[in-house]
Amino acid sequence: MASIEGLEERIAWQDASIEELTRALLRQERRVKALEEVVDRLHGRLQELERKQPDSSPEDEVPPHY
DSSP, rough: OOOHHHHHHHHHHHHHHHHHHHHHHHHHHHHHHHHHHHHHHHHHHHHHHHHHHOOOGGGSSSSSSO
C-alpha cells in the first residue's frame, strides 16, 4: 500500500507541475503575441518613414567624421 500512496503523491505533484507549466506557457504565448503586435506596428512606422524620406542611397551620405 505504501508504494501506491507514493505513486498517488507523485501523480498529484506531476499534475500540479503540469498545471503550473501550462499557466506559464499561456502567459508566454500572450506576451509573444503582444510583442509581435509591437514589432508589426514599428515595422509599419518604419516603412512609412522610409516612404517619406527623399530618395538617397547610403553611398551619397558623407560619413560623420568629414
